[in-house]
Amino acid sequence: MSTDDPREIQHPPFTPAAPPPAPYTAPHAAPSAAPQAVPYAAPTLRAAPAPYAGAAHGPGRPRPWPAIVATAAVAAVLASAGTVGVVRALDSNDAPAAVASVDDAARSAAKTVDPAPVTSTADRPDWQAVAEAVRPSVVAIQVSTGSGQGEGSGVVVDESGRILTNDHVVGDAREIAVTLMDGRVYGAELVGTDPTTDVAVIRLVDPPDDLVAASIGDSDSVAVGEPVMAVGNPLGLDSTVTTGIVSAVDRPVSTGSPTGGEPVVTNAIQVDAAINPGNSGGPLFDASGRVVGITSSILTTSRSSGSIGLGFAIPVNLAERVATELVQNGSAEHAFLGVTLGDGHGTADGATRVGAVVGQVGQDSPAAQAGLAKDDVVVALDGEAVSGAESLTAQVRERAPGDVVTLTVVRGGKTLELDVTLGTREQAVTLPSSSRG
Incomplete structure (x- = not known):
């Protein structure tokens, strides 16, 4: 110091x-x-x-x-x-x-x-x-x-x-x-x-x-x-x-x-x-x-x-x-999705948007149970724009375990919405030590 x-x-x-x-x-x-x-x-x-x-x-x-x-x-x-x-x-x-x-x-x-x-x-x-x-x-x-x-x-x-x-x-x-x-x-x-x-x-x-x-x-x-x-x-x-x-x-x-x-x-x-x-x-x-x-x-x-x-x-x-x-x-207690994230963008319906790109999805995590998949691009949470990995992390952390949120996801050139029940951070998930969300 x-x-x-x-x-x-x-x-x-x-x-x-x-x-x-x-x-x-x-x-x-x-x-x-x-x-x-x-x-x-x-x-x-x-x-x-x-x-x-x-x-x-x-x-x-x-x-x-x-x-x-x-x-x-x-x-x-x-x-x-x-x-x-x-x-x-x-x-x-x-x-x-x-x-x-x-x-x-x-x-x-x-x-x-x-x-x-x-x-x-x-x-x-x-x-x-x-x-x-x-x-x-x-x-x-x-x-x-x-x-x-x-x-x-x-x-x-x-x-x-x-x-x-x-x-x-x-x-x-x-x-x-x-x-x-x-x-x-x-x-x-x-x-x-x-x-x-x-x-x-x-x-x-x-x-x-x-x-x-x-x-x-x-x-x-x-x-x-x-x-x-x-x-x-x-x-x-x-x-x-x-x-x-x-x-x-x-x-x-x-x-x-x-x-x-x-x-x-x-x-x-x-x-x-x-x-x-x-x-x-x-x-x-x-x-x-x-x-x-x-x-x-x-x-x-x-x-x-x-x-x-x-x-x-x-x-x-x-x-x-x-x-x-x-x-x-x-x-x-703190809420979590159970994924690793990076910054990126996704294109759907003729528009390209910045967002958080999903890396690995933890086994039996809230994200996995909701159907979130690798390479999905999360562009919004409950209608609020997501500008990247840190943005999604911040939005998840301000919520409580058990809250149900709607993720707007770009996948394969299409936009879909997934409802996720956030888990409690302390629960065990299979994720690399470098990053978890």
């Missing part, structure tokens, strides 16, 4: 898969880069410098048209293609971030901020009113790990002291301290972490009686162009507020794992609000003051280590589902 800032530790660089020809010129690999993101020509994705501990993604993972972040071989799908630039974990410390989640009963009992300031709407946002309402629910996180210290952000989700953040912020933490907006500091402990989604939950050891929890929104309703606000602890500057708009949704973004394991692939919300190292794990609010995402990664160039207006957030619906499982079970 290399340290560019005494408060942050970056993940080691990894070798991205060879990208397809790109209409854009990929930026030079940034120094000490970890994973890289490129829409067509994939640069090296690296963990963004983080003043807080942990580095997995950064403030959200980009979703390129084909795939924002290019990764070598994704354990669920071969990934290549990303977005021009470098996707970095906002907070790359050796401690993964933690994400907190609560069940409905806990949330109903919690004190929450006003979910809809009367003076603020998407059409006429009143950011002063929103900031006043939500900042008490946002915390700064400081961690100590075996290799250093780091800082990140988090959001209080219930009055019992549970806090949602990134796995790459707190996953490897030996000690965790949480600072509230008014300066009070509390010790915290890990509740659970999920490296696959970069979500984690921590809990204050002795929470105060006046703890304020945030109101959770619906990330499925987020639309391109709507205003959003990020609140966090960038570069150690706690309670920092930045605003912008949603630049894209369902953006496939991949970032390296702090432990050298499988890359994190997310169907992210892309925003242009300024997000920097230390923002990781912090909330992204809509104009009504509801949390719609958890910032986790940014895209950068070799000449810029901070925000260039390309930030990414984990959709809160995914983060909340995983966090709830962590609280209730100590671990989270």
